[in-house]
Amino acid sequence: MIDIKGLLKEKFGYDEFRQGQEEIINHVLHKENVLGIMPTGGGKSICYQLPALLLENLTLVISPLISLMKDQVDALNMMGIPATFINSTITQQEMNKRVQMAVNREVKLLYVAPERLESFDFQQLLLHVPIDLLAVDEAHCISQWGHDFRPSYLRLAAIIEEFQQQPSVIALTATATPQVAEDILDQLHIPKDNQVQTGFARENLSFQVVKDQNRDLFLLEYLKLNQGQSGIVYASTRKEVERIYHLLHSKKVAVGMYHGGMNEGDRNHNQEEFLFDKIQVMVATNAFGMGINKSNVRFVIHAQIPGNIESYYQEAGRAGRDGLPSDAILLYAPQDLQIQQYFIDQSEMTIDYKQKEYMKLREMSQYANAQMCLQKFILRYFGEKGSDCGRCSNCLDERELVDITVDVQKVLSCVKRMGEKFGKGLVGKVLTGSKDQKIDQWHFDRLPTYGLMKDRTQKEVNQLIDYLTAERYLNPSDGQYPLLSVSPIGIQVLLGKQTVFRKEDQRVRKVVVNDGLFETLRELRMDLAQEASVPPYLIFSDSTLKEMCEKLPKSSIQLLQVKGVGQNKLEKYGEKFLAAIESFKLTETKDVTTL
Structure with missing residues (x-):
């Protein structure tokens, strides 16, 4: 019997x-x-x-982004798991060497881009490598109904079918509507009974x-309150990325930026600075992030609606x-929809x-205007029922409820009197008594509802x-x-x-209150990360450090009880972290005695 829990x-x-x-x-x-x-x-990986x-x-792992491959491979190698990747950043000679490593069974996992799999030469090389499992990461890219559809992913199914060897297939995604999930099952020949969906709810996220x-003032105030926390x-x-970057930079925020118009060297440099906690905030377009497996991001703020x-x-x-408490904030302005x-x-x-896509954008706009639980709204979109989260800005909104039934009527x-044949803009104009020529053309000024809400602005009625x-x-x-x-x-x-x-x-809220020991362990983690030239969270995640602060382990056996501490990391870092915890406790005791 295989002990998978032990592993x-x-x-x-x-x-x-x-x-x-x-x-x-x-x-x-x-x-x-x-x-x-x-x-x-x-925990898909x-x-x-x-x-x-x-x-x-x-x-064999099909992964969409170079940065994602490198990040995953670095993390695996840190845990003593042999893995490598093949992508456009390495030479042909290096690629051949890595394929030979796979042939010799010197690596357990090989990461490649979907475009690489399309290459005939690469397919010929794979004939010499026995493959037991094909993992398709970010599998929603396969579906034309998905939000990030990629033609190279669409061809994956055909390529897999042509493989001489037939490995098992595991497809993984974080975002799939029922229609997208059905498409993935169909294309990759996965039985419907083998769809495992754990629920889309994120218990630690507070949506706002x-x-x-x-928006600029809110952003600056939020970053001031959450100074030292990592976020995107x-x-x-x-243009807006650059504007926000210069605004934050002028206010002495440790900030970087990332967008497709920058040269690759600058993008990679900024990404590394963010991963290594040398900058706290990354301002970016959606070109940034899919490949970022950084665990200690405490907030994600959308300055414009996606x-x-x-x-x-x-x-x-x-x-x-x-898994630690974190914020997901949308700064909404209707003009951004344009x-x-x-x-x-x-x-x-x-x-x-x-x-x-227009329909999806409208759903996004509805999210921004909803007063129901925001997490519940998202779950409903993905075809899932949920209860109020108790954490989002709508759940925590303590303002009194106002009866608006008459305005709603x-x-x-x-809408009824206009024959249910017109959109928001014209309905709002009729209600506010506009002199628009379309109203005259359709004789809507003769309706009993014309000008019923002329005491309101067009914007207020449209928001309603x-x-x-x-x-x-x-x-x-x-x-x-x-x-x-x-309806x-x-x-x-x-x-x-x-x-x-x-x-x-x-109003702005503080995400996490850090205590002295947590800061001490963070500093130790940063020193070790710099020595090893790896991002700090690859040493230990923030949640692992938090648990160390709660459990205060005194021995290697106790330290092993902390989530995220495996044998490999215990041997590498255990003594240093135990010593730091003990030293902090002694200092704290002295301070209390002095008082």
Whole structure:
């Protein structure tokens, strides 16, 4: 009987599997194809890394980004697990050497990009390498319905079918709607019963939407309150990335930036500085992050709204991968939607694909306007039911509820009287009594709802319509310019059988309060990381340091009880961390005695 829990502890330092991991691993060990859908930070990598140690032959990992490969391989080698990668950063000679290592069974895992797998020459080389398992990371890239569809991933299925050897397939993703999951199962011939979905909820993330505030001031105040914490600030355009970078830099924030217009050397340098905790904040476009396995990111702030909930949840999920409390904040302004609409308009995709992207963008806008639990809203999008999280800005909003039923009836009645054939903009104009020529053209100035809300601004009425759409009192049609209709629950409101309540901008909160010992251990970690030329979180994650602070281990046996401390790391760093903990306790005791 294979002791997979013993191996989990010995190599990875964990006593127990996370939800779904053991089930997925058992499918792999029984040579069955399997799809794992687990949230970012849910421990997807272990699902193929651990079996790779038990399988006789090679595990080939398809990974989308060079930085992701390097990061994963560095982490594996740090744990004493032989792994390597092949990508465009190495020479042909080095590639041949690494393939030979795989032939000689000197490595257990080999990471490659999907484009590499398409190469005939590389396929010929693989004929000499027995492969037991093929791992497809970021598997949502396979589906044309996914938010990050890549043609090279789409061809994967055909290439796998042509393999002379038929390895088992494990596909893993953090973001898959039911439609995307079905597409992955179909293309990779994974039985539906072998889909393991652990739930999309992230218990340690606090979601927050900030509206109608000066975003620069909020950002600066937040960074001041959370000084010393590591985080990412996302913006939609290169221009905005540079503007925010210069703003933060002028305020003496340790900040870097990353976008596709920079040369590769500068991007790589900034990424390394961030990974090694030499800069605290990275301002970036969505070009940054998929390959970043940095566990101690305490916050992800979106300075502009992203194009869809899948992208948002994946990017926000880069906060708190170590399980400690972290923030995911969206700074929302309605005008930012125009940037995303422009991106969709300029894309070379089909009309059908564009229509779906407009629909996804509308869902993202509804998220920003919702007053229900934000985590619950996201779960609903992924086809999952959930209870209120109790942590997001909506759950923590203590403002009193105001009965807005009469205003809602005005809006719903107006939509009905306009024949449910028009969009938000014109409905808002009718309600505010606009003199727009379209109103004259359609004789909407004769409707009893014309000017019913003329005491409000167009913006206020549009925000109310957005809220009613997010809460599903109104149903939008598909496409770029959705038409509004009243939903069944909206009808109940119109009939006076249901009331509607709404709250009326949240303040900055501190994420984590660090104690003296935690800072001492962080400093030790930084020294060791600099000596080894690796990012600090590869020594130990923040959550491992936190647990050391809580348990105060006195011996190597006690230190092994801390999550994230395996045999390999115990031998390398155990004595130093135990000495630092003991020294801190002695200093603290002296201070108390002096008092």
